[in-house]
Amino acid sequence: MQNMLTLISNVFRGTATKNVLLIRLSEHVDLTSPPASATPRQPPKPPPGAMAVVSARSYADFTQQASFDIKKCDIHRLESGPPVVAELTRDQGLQYYRTMNTMRRMELKADQLYKQKIIRGFCHLYDGQEACAVGIEAGINLSDHLITAYRAHGYTYTRGVPVKEIMAELTGRKGGVAKGKGGSMHMYAEHFYGGNGIVGAQVPLGAGIALACQYQGNNQVCVTLYGDGAANQGQIFESYNMAALWKLPCIFICENNKYGMGTSVERASASTDYYKRGDFIPGIRVDGMDLLCVREATKFAADHCRAGKGPILMELQTYRYHGHSMSDPGVSYRTREEIQEVRSKSDPISTLKDRMLNNNMASVEEFKEIDVEIRKEIEEAAQFATSDPEPPLEDLCDHIFYNEPPIEVRGIHPWSKLKSVS
């Protein structure tokens, strides 16, 4: 009887099951450097199912779907906002949990590697803000477009780059998603335009990508992210103007984590109602610590754009646990108590987990299993990122121009004549 129920449960759950202990690693983690892929990247897939089941709970025991009340969004220049109730299926919940937790562990591992000086330069960590990246991705399609600033590791992951390629990019190895040439702030993927180091510059770029969507008539939208610190940049207002004028399918999203580097929003902005700063552009203020709230708002925004109504603005109220970057302890301009309070009351991963447990959608053991798998995945990715060789010196000058015959590049001194291939 037990076996039959297990069989039925496996059939119904399809490939999204997390109810496994053992996984075939070689299928899931490729330890060789991948060739440049011509195929579009897929979202991160969980390990294949149908192995030994540990949990004694079976299909019939869990609630498959539940409704959750979510915070009502403040709206600006809109008749109505996103729904106040969100549906969550068990499979979705486990998937979101896995994704957010992977992101969290990846960032914490990056913290560790940075302190060991294996990662150098800039490293801006995203932990605390996971609900934003995962919620947004849940509200759009992979065929839509996304661009963000430098706190980009989370989005790089949700847009389809495997953890090990992100970590190898941070450690500057040839297996990194940009072959070690970009680093933390310059990771790209299909329909993901980075990773941008200049504060605010990504916003006109995003509006331009939206222009391309409109021009090509492909019904896609562009999600253009920026922070509370960037929100005062002139070029953002220039982008608002043109996006509204030309009705570009652009979702402007301000991730308001309350601090632009060391400057609190009150000290930087005459108006902290970032969702209203688009003036003539409709705006929504969203609870960025609640993944479901972010998802529903993103769906609402995407529908707005796809209906040809022009751009829309979302402010996600969120929080980062780390300082601005690894060189900022993050406690000189805010209190440890504040950080601790957010962690204990509003952590996005805990929120989701509690919701699911309280509604009998999953078991504590299942979450533990997922945690164990993720820990392993991150360890292996870190192992790869620390053992993969650095890019060869012969590749130093490559990728200056696209689609060109090889050119000569001047080196450090006149006798150093280097070669660049496309």
Add this chain to the structure above:
Amino acid sequence: MASLRCFLRSGRNAVSVVLRREFHKTSPASVQVTVRDALNQAMDEELERDERVFLLGEEVAQYDGAYKVSRGLWKKYGDKRIIDTPITEMGFTGIAVGAAMAGLRPICEFMTFNFSMQAIDQVINSAAKTYYMSAGRQSVPIVFRGPNGASAGVAAQHSQCFAAWYGHCPGLKVVSPWNAEDARGLLKAAIRDDNPVVFLENELMYGVAFEMSEEAQSKDFTIPIGKAKVERQGTHVSLVTHSRYVSHCLDAAVVLAKDGIECEVVNLRTIRPLDIETIEASVMKTNHLVTVEGGWPQFGVGAEICAKIMEGPAFNYLDAPATRVTGVDIPMPYAKILEDNSVPQIKDIIFSVKKTLNV
């Protein structure tokens, strides 16, 4: 600023009349084409050829272009392909770069390159560097074009030459056409190029007509980016120059020929990548080098040419140190007498050649 833009928009090209070259008999299939018309035709043909190409900038559509370079294009292609922007360079340049990243092939016009300074972060950090930073994953097929350098009476903020600034940066191609054939062939090549190209035009050349061969009139005529052209063969000195100063050098060469000095005039056509081989071959033939440009001397195009010559085989062929003829190292003044003496004139080139040759 607003009144200045009104002046620019008036479309007056009174100054170009002064520069109009004498008409001569054209061979049967060639025609006389102004630089403006050559640019216009090049854009028209490329817009027709590839539907991903579009033009955006201030006054490019309904006004027919501040300098009428895009005349007739909006009427033909409409709002989708020819886009009037608000006066927000940083914003619309970023939009153009983003559109290029997402699969289109924009032509981003700066009313003059002076205004590109407001958007220079997008040109350098978003366009030029991206292909390298992404290790070949993200290309940016875009053309930034507009008038560059001194005009006539537009004073300091509207007269700067940006050849050296953009020529400094890896990831960019920087092109500086002289005549109508250059304008046509290089613009078509730039639009078809899959990389960011900075296309430096010259307002004083827009109204000047040149003979255009039948070959140059063909729809697929392109000039390779990165190749200089020897406009006049000579034996005594190499005059290496770009843009409007090619005309000055050719005129100086005519005068010098009367004194028995034969100048070789090398039209750079491309600032980056610089065609050092053609320059070296010329210097190795003439043993003397004079560079001529409108921009400021420090860290300029001429400075780079001199440095490169020193690093290569041509150094040993120089019979005298190389000479740079440049704009005066000051912001451009307004009064005509001051302005005229702030940029190289034909007499300055003649003087410099004679000094270099020690005659």
